[in-house]
Amino acid sequence: MGNSSSLLTQYDLEDLQNHTNHLFSQREIVSLYERFCALDRTGKGFISADEFMGVPEFAVNPLCQRLLKMLEGLNFKEFIALLSAFSARATQQDKINFIFRVYDTDANGKVTASDILQVLRDLSGSFLSDKQRELVLNQALEQAGYTKDSALTTEDFSKVLGNLKMEVEVPVD
């Protein structure tokens, strides 16, 4: 793997920066590109699910399967656009939108109780039964003023989730 920053021209960098709304600095984009090339071992231009799962820290994450569906097969531009929600410069709305996308698997703009239950199942696995999860969730929804049949939108998510701290520092050398 050669000196990969030489494969990104200044024009490319500016284009990528615009695409991510300037949420990453140019050095960060270069760093992310090196990382992308390191993960994409066969140089296909995208990272396969298997290559993501080769990162053990990622593979032990309970939400890894959901994130895989969002991440696999993306080219570099789409990859950093997706990850831009984790930049320190990202707005609360960006972060909420990302979390909404994780829940909203069918991408119809609505998150139902069953969508939430599925994510909760990923997180709590065999520690709780489905019935217990449902009970806890319904109770929580009612206390927040929703019902178990409500469909939540991004606005609802913004209301419910307060200030989110969700950032990752991109190492630049």
Place this chain on the structure above:
Amino acid sequence: MPQLQNAASLSGAVGGIGEKTRDPSLFQPSASEVNLYQLHVEDLLSLNSHAEEDLTVTDLDNKLLLCDLLDISPVLTEAASAIIDDSFTRCFKSNTPEPWNWNLYLAPLWCLGVIFRYGILFPIRVVLLAVGWIIFMALFFPIHMALKGHDTLRKQLERGLVEFMCSVFVASWTGVVNYHGPRPSRRAKQVFVANHTSMIDFIILEQMTAFAVIMQKYTGWVGFLQTTVLESLGCIWFNRLESKDRLVVVQKLKKHVEDPDSNPLLVFPEGTCVNNEYTVMFKKGAFELGCTVCPIAIKYNKIFVDAFWNSKKQSFTMHLMRLMTSWAVVCDVWYLEPQTLHPGETHIEFAGRVRDLIAKRAGIKKVPWDGYLKYYRPSPKLTEKKYTPAPFFIGLYAHGSPKEEAVTQ
């Protein structure tokens, strides 16, 4: 960085070959763990006594509970952090050297260097290696056959020959090796452990002392050498892909260290080649043999060439070619003070302590990952152990009772 102290002990629980053979029902957490959580939930769900009066729920309180459930940001942050940079991949990254700043005098000098290395040095080295091999083969096999009856003499000569051959190897890449510390002595009940960067670690150590090493069985010309020459030294083979192989190997190791006539045993507890900037977790196999452990730290100087062998990217032959077309391989070897198991220390702690000594001496960093994750995916048991549904219980404890009846499991 999540702390996975259990990684070493769970190395046995690392899943089988490929994900297709993994049956999820085999990896449920233990019954007692599940019971504990069930008890908590039932406790909370059955708190009916302070129902309405104590619930001074304001709008803010209402939303807090749902927000605990919906807020997956910590989990997502860890996942994104792993994608962007993770300590495991860093262990196996070979840093390509920065290209020189080309200018009028450096470029021609570099070209001259290349011509010299490939055109003059490399052929000389190949010839040297070939001559060394011929001498070795011409002496080794006859001695092996002829002196069948006189084992002590035969073994002594064979050891001397192997040490000679390894010196020829080291000379063929112009190895500049600095040995520090007392040379290993032949004694029963001792095992040597070292950090692992490439197969040449073995050659570098072997030229000083004829160790019996435990290594992965290969095919090809390396495999041939293993079965002929290295067998006579008492080397032990294992197959990484056979999980049951482990017990058989431990038996062989135990037998070897008991025998005072056998060659000193050398083990690379990392189980795989790492890039000499980091160490992965040490497997406890070598530390359970009930003998003194003598740590050896090896650190390569990358000034002329990076000695890390990325077995997934290059064959050993290509790796050797690269070494032989570089100026020199420079490294330091430290023989450290022998260590024994402290009273009350577990084998895993012992392995960790020795790893700390080696990492400190060689000036390399430690990561809490099992080297075998290079070949296998982590078992789902690791995920279960790491992530407990805390938000549920924080939320439920903070906001008291539900109005419905308890659900019994």
